[in-house]
Amino acid sequence: MTRAAEPRVGDPRGRRDGLGWVTRAVFPDPRVRLTVGSGAAAEAGRRVVARYAIVPSVDRARFLLPLGTRRVTAASVLAYNALRPPTVRAARAALGAAAWLGALQLARMPVLTVSIPGAAEAAELVLAAHVSAALGQGPLVGAFGVRPPDPNHKPTLQLFDVTGRPRGYAKIGWNDATRGLVRAEAAALGRLPRPPAASGYPLVPRVSWHGDWAGQAVTVIEPLPPDVRGVDADAPPRLAELLAVARRGGPPRPTRQLAGSPFLAGLADRASGSAAAVEAGARAVDAVRRLGERHGATLVEFGDWHGDWVPWNLGARAGRLVAWDWEHSGSDAPVGFDLAHQGFQCALVLRARPLSEAVRAADDLVARHGARLGLDERQRRLVVDAYLVEMWLRTWRLADGGAGWNPTLHPGLLDEIERRLCE
Secondary structure (H helix, E strand, O other): OOOOOOOOEOOHHHOOOHHHHHHHHHOOOOOOEEEEEOOOOOOOOEEEEEEEEEEOOOOOOOEEEEOOOHHHHHHHHHOOHHHOOHHHHHHHHHHHHHHHOOHHHHOOOOEEEEEEEOOOOHHHHOHHHHHHHHHOOOOOEEEEEOOOOOOOOOOEEEEEOOOOOEEEEEEEEOOHHHHHHHHHHHHHHHHOOOOOHHHOOOEOOOEEEEEEEOOEEEEEEOOOOOOOEEOOOOOOOOHHHHHHHHOOOOOOOOOEEOOOOHHHHHHHHHHHHHHHHOOOHHHHHHHHHHHHHHHOOOEEOEEEEOOOOOHHHEEEEOOEEEEOOOOOOEEEEEOOHHHHHHHHHHHHHHOOOOHHHHHHHHHHHHHHHHHHHOOOHHHHHHHHHHHHHHHHHHHHHHHHHHHOOOOOOOOHHHHHHHHHHOO
């Protein structure tokens, strides 16, 4: 049974939902006209540059899938499906099969038609065309998911060539907070080492192109290996690879005191910046001071950290770990930060546990595995205490960039930090 075509509606960029948020970010130029209906024809003086199926409907949009060839439409939902949870994988497999059979058109899915003035350069107005020209790989087609508006999230354009082969991911920074993250990841990926597999260092995607476009910061990252598979969220942490990241694929580094370290000085500088901006920042300044008083004499190894070391940013290929999403990475951090982050975020995000339980999960994971990172009991406590201060400062930085406070972490995380440092 076919469904009646949805009537044409206004430009979706005026909507307050996820469809409006994503289309505003991907098509920011007012000269680009967006029409929603069953498939509009080009108007006089304009030319159509893309059409997308809005799946499953305008009001419940989850995907914008490129129309043109069945191969490309199907690839836009089937690529890297093995990375997703089983229920999501099954739903995408069914959607991909429907796309391959042409059932999306038969079901009369609403269509988003993108048109530009006839004399205009597509690369100036349309991101996929701009990236195609920048990469010089021939025409590329974009597909993107739709999720609720969030000032911390970045729309991601998945890019394919006309045969349906993945060509990369374009991350779009659209406000100060996300522009900073997109630029930070491009810089980080350019600095990461490329040691041999024997070092244990994970495979890392490269940057294909980075630049500013239409007021947005855009980083195009090369596609992941096609045979990459997801990692089990309940499996033991990948400590060898975590250490390889911390040590840049090399040997252990000498330990040194927290007091006088560039890391502690950096925390103090950022806390002072937060105090100048928000009242809660004075509590962060005090937390850094207490951290130094409590752990200043403790010797610790410093190194790199991924910054978001969680199962959904990791995969495996032929026995080797693959790691992506390096936008929060940094250097000169206490070795073990990524382990604390995995415990904290898996409890908070994956298992939806309260903040206090997420803090305990970080303690528990570092306690269970810290010895293999060379951490004694005092060092393990330092790692978690310092990590929590680092996380609050990250939360403030994003809020200061226009993302707003994350209510899951603020002000509760400051309460947890103060409790620990006053014990």
